[in-house]
Amino acid sequence: MGVLREYQMQAARFALDSFVRNGGAGLFLDMGLGKTLTSIAIMDIWHAEHPDGRFLVVAPALVAKNSWPDELERFKSVHSLDWAVAVGTPRQRLAAVNENRTVTIIGQDNLAWLDKTVACWPWAGIVVDELSGYRNPKSNRFKVLKARRADRASHPSGRRRTSNGELPIDWLLGLTGTPATKNLLDLWAQMMLVDGGRTLGRSMERFKGEYFRESRWIKNPYGVSQCIEWEPLDGAQARIMDRIGADCLSMRAADKLPGLPDLLTVDHWIDMPAETRAKYDEIRRAMVLEVSGREDVTAANAGVLTGKLSQLTAGCVYPDSDDSDRTVMHVDDAKMDELERIMSEADGPVLVFYRFKDELERMAKRFPGMREVHEDGVLAEWNAGRVPLLAAHPMAAKYGLNIQHGGHEIVWLSLPWSLEDYDQANARLHRSGQSHPVRVHRICESGTVDSRILSVLERRANLHDAVMGALRGEE
Known part of the structure; x- marks a missing residue:
């Protein structure tokens, strides 16, 4: 595709090579570097070499509805892909899936529906737009893709669908500009989808045990201490980055787009106005006193407090859930x-x-x-x-x-x-x-x-x- 910039061609080559070597790739590119266009080129090149190959693009709802079809249409003169967008009602989504186009685009909010509806997935490659949305290994969307990646006829529960034996996905491409904004633990689930556990292992608990130590505990409602935060061991970050480096490519907009404005x-x-400040201090003192002497302080307690204080900085106060006056x-x-x-x-x-x-x-x-x-x-x-x-x-x-x-x-x-x-x-x-x-x-x-x-x-x-x-x- 002649429309690609040099850094986009570099990213496409990296991903295609990683597909062959490792069965997946992560493109961790800053916002604005053209991840969608690069992915279209990757699918087009793969399809030229594997004409029977079909692809599933999973993206946030608005992106699936607007950006992907818009980009495919905009550059249709330089690629050979046809596509269908599985959005709307269940009937409309099913009709799009049944068109058997080279590329099927669906919102990540409809992954569970797709899992229930299509017994054996026909797609050889999966593009996961905004991979960071799968950092929680307990989420249903993660479980669906993890199971289907290993076997196109698998269900997250482990139940097999109609299949003539295990048929894994050929490759999965993960796209994000923000792979780890909160914690290095976020990387495990994302890499599990990218490479099936090849780099960071197939167990989240083992990953924690190898690279992290427990750093904060609370007592749950049953009085049992429960760890809620982990911190990386010395040198853990470097070792993790070294492990995933072969499968992931990172690019920064400031480096690749030197003409990008500041x-x-x-x-x-x-x-804060004086009357609001008085109310702010009153609520803060009352809620801190409420939780300070308790052993069952949870993230929910802290969330309620900071949420109420944030409301006051915005100039409003929302009623509590048990308040009869909903004003x-x-x-x-x-x-x-x-x-x-x-x-x-x-x-x-x-x-x-x-x-x-x-x-x-x-x-x-x-x-x-x-x-x-x-x-x-x-x-x-x-x-x-x-x-x-x-x-x-x-x-x-x-x-x-x-x-x-x-x-x-x-x-x-x-x-x-x-x-x-x-x-x-x-x-x-x-x-x-x-x-x-x-x-x-x-x-x-x-x-x-x-x-x-x-x-x-x-x-x-x-x-x-x-x-x-x-x-x-x-x-």
């Missing part, structure tokens, strides 16, 4: 005021990320021209510069949206805890095709949980950079 971060620290309490508009100020000085349209529905509702009332990212036709209008304020939740907008032509100003009303959500969301504008430096405005309230979220994002970014750097051979 990503500039501007933190807007504001003071959301409006507290203040401090961040909305700052958003309005930023918009007044912004160089063009603004993409705003929010966490709470109350923030979205208040934006809609305050800024009449606001549009939401999921509205029909809104992305074309945004790219044409006709949407002054585009609102998006990071979970809904972090994949598959090429909206870099519509603006270069991002505002975070409330930051997420997830580095993957944060980086992927920012990459909607900071990617190939963007012609201006992208400014990321983060509105934070001093002396609140906002500071904690920023520090967590920074630590996780350090881990991510270390993993990606090790795979590139950097010291």
Whole structure:
């Protein structure tokens, strides 16, 4: 495919060679480096050599519905693949599967349906877009792909379907720009899918035992101590990176796209209004006192506390689950005021990320021209510069949206805890095709949980950079 850039050809060659040697490959490429186009080239080359081969692409729902078919259509003059998109109702999905096209595209949310519906999978290769979404080995989507990778007629429970003997998948290609944003433990399940356990073993518990030590415990409701955190042993990170290096290729956008405009971060620290501060301190003291003397402190306890405090920094308080009054309490508009100020000085349209529905509702009332990212036709209008304020939740907008032509100003009303959500969301504008430096405005309230979220994002970014750097051979 002549449209590929040199680094994309390098990635394609790496993957095809790894398929032959190891039966799988991981392309850990920064956002904006063209993982979709590279994967189309890989399938096209493989199909030319194996004409009977068919492929399954599994992607986040929006990406499966929009990005993959759009890219296949856009570059159809330079590849020989035909495709069907298995989205919509079960009947529509089944009709697409039964078309027996060279490439079948399906959302990862429909993997369980596909597993129940198709007894023996006909696909020789599987492309897993956003591999990091499979880092939890207890998730059903992981179990489905793990079983089907080993035997196209297998079920996660171990039950065999109709098959003339074990028929493994020829290869699996895993795509992600964020393989380990939280913990090195995230790598095990992803590599299990990529290489079937060849590098990091077939047991998560053995992987933990070889590379990690227990570092934090809690008591469960039955009074039994349970480990909830592990830390890597000395030298473990280097050994893990060395093990997976033969199957995984890492690339950084800054290296491969030297002309990519800068990503500039501007933190807007504001003071929490006095009345909100009093309520914030009251809730924090009450909830800390509630859990501080208990032995059954869990992540759920901490989640409730930080969630409630985050709501207050956003200017609202949601009712507790057992509260008969389901009304959301409006507290203040401090961040909305700052958003309005930023918009007044912004160089063009603004993409705003929010966490709470109350923030979205208040934006809609305050800024009449606001549009939401999921509205029909809104992305074309945004790219044409006709949407002054585009609102998006990071979970809904972090994949598959090429909206870099519509603006270069991002505002975070409330930051997420997830580095993957944060980086992927920012990459909607900071990617190939963007012609201006992208400014990321983060509105934070001093002396609140906002500071904690920023520090967590920074630590996780350090881990991510270390993993990606090790795979590139950097010291």
